[in-house]
Amino acid sequence: PxxxxxxxxxxxxxxxxxxxxxxxxxxxxxxxxxxxxxxxxxxxxxxxxxxxxxxxxxxxxLDSTKSPEYLKQKSIRSVITIENLTFIEAKEKVCEILYNSFDKS
Structure with missing residues (x-):
């Protein structure tokens, strides 16, 4: 595939x-x-x-792979590509997922 x-x-x-x-x-x-x-x-x-x-x-x-912000931006980029969303839509979706995952901890 x-x-x-x-x-x-x-x-x-x-x-x-x-x-x-x-x-x-x-x-x-x-x-x-x-x-x-x-x-x-x-x-x-x-x-x-x-x-x-x-x-x-x-x-x-510059060693951005260690930063949580890098991982967030990488996730947004993936959602934009895979789900064909705008940057704003993807950012909202990723932030909601991250917020919910921290909320459960």
Whole structure:
């Protein structure tokens, strides 16, 4: 059987948000090391290995596979592709599933 192609998550290397690329970004730059409003070469933060801007985890924002936000965005992308939904519809569906799974715990 043929499996549907599910595109990768787009992570903007300028603002570190999902859904677009840096050349399309109109937001301010964010440091991928500490999450503050400056570029990485200007960062003097002694944060090793880094601080994720998505979950405040102890990993770099570029090491996104460790972040719950990455998994959420990946799930949204899958629902869009498999169920032929818009981004908003897929996001609502995924958030409802995630909310219900946390509610049962």
């Amino acid at each position: 043929v499996e549907p192609y599910i595109p990768r998550n787009n992570l903007c290397f300028k603002c570190l948000r999902y859904g677009h690329m840096s050349r399309q970004c109109r937001s301010k730059v964010r440091c991928w090391k500490c999450g503050k409003g400056h570029d990485k070469p200007q960062c003097h933060a002694d944060v090793i290995p880094g601080k994720c801007v998505h979950c405040n985890g102890s990993h770099s924002s």
